[in-house]
Amino acid sequence: MRLIVTFHLQCRIVNTLVYYGISLNTAALSGNMYLNFAISGFVEIPAYILSIFILNRFGRRWPLCLMLLFGGVACIVAFFIPKRKYIAQPGDFCHLGWMTTTLAMAGKFCITATFAIIYVFSAEIFPTVVR
Helix, strand or coil: CHHHHHHHHHHHHHHHHHHHHHHHCHHHCCCCHHHHHHHHHHHHHHHHHHHHHHHHHHCCHHHHHHHHHHHHHHHHHHHHCCCEEECCCCCCEEECHHHHHHHHHHHHHHHHHHHHHHHHHHHHHCCCCCC
């Protein structure tokens, strides 16, 4: 039971930090900050709906692990993408901010889904006294 409590506590802490980190940092992403914030809010709706279908179809453990993995990979890749990439000459460059924004929203989608999954998972696995 100690191992399960430690795992769930770690998942909840990681979920909370990444979720609020992405949510509060949407204004710093490239592009229009109002549009980024709106997209950040709209990404949550399909994530919650998809998590309901995933939970009914595949259970709790594997969707949680895969969504945490995909969300983490998307956030790490978004971190290492440069804002600009020089093309041929030092004055010519291509903006790659849209890719960072897309990967950050994909990470937020996965983290939002794991938020819903871990909430249901911990409510089912722990007795009422522990909750």
